[in-house]
Amino acid sequence: MVKVTPEILEKDLKTLQQDGIPEDLVNKIRERIKDEDLEVEQLEYLLNKIFINFTNALVETSEPVGTVAAQSIGEPGTQMTLRTFHYAGVEKNRDLLFFA
Structure with missing residues (x-):
């Protein structure tokens, strides 16, 4: 199992930001997980969950809230x-x- 390196982390966070996650949220994610001892599969799972939860929380235009x-x-x-x-x-x- 491959451990996450700073290069892998930055590449994956850049992809997350390109997918529409705001920069300030990406920075908070970076701060929270930069010192964690994660494997690549764990990082991918975590970032995928963050992306899904963020996109599900968005409100469609003209939705009555x-x-x-x-x-x-x-x-x-x-x-x-x-x-x-x-x-x-x-x-x-x-x-x-x-x-x-």
Whole structure:
């Protein structure tokens, strides 16, 4: 099994960038794996997974994402607000226990 050399790593990362992966992401990948003791098959598998996950995460033009984005941003705030009202009636129960 062949170990990854700096030359092999740079060649594969250059190919990844030519396939459309942004340069800043390629640089982060380089920093994360440059000191790892990988074999060529492992590097190819890793870079293939990165490419597949990146391309699957892209949004097609005219795909409606605004509603989901707005819901994702607004829902945590709504949940924080609702938590203060979920205990309605608890004070009354506590008062009943004190007077009983």
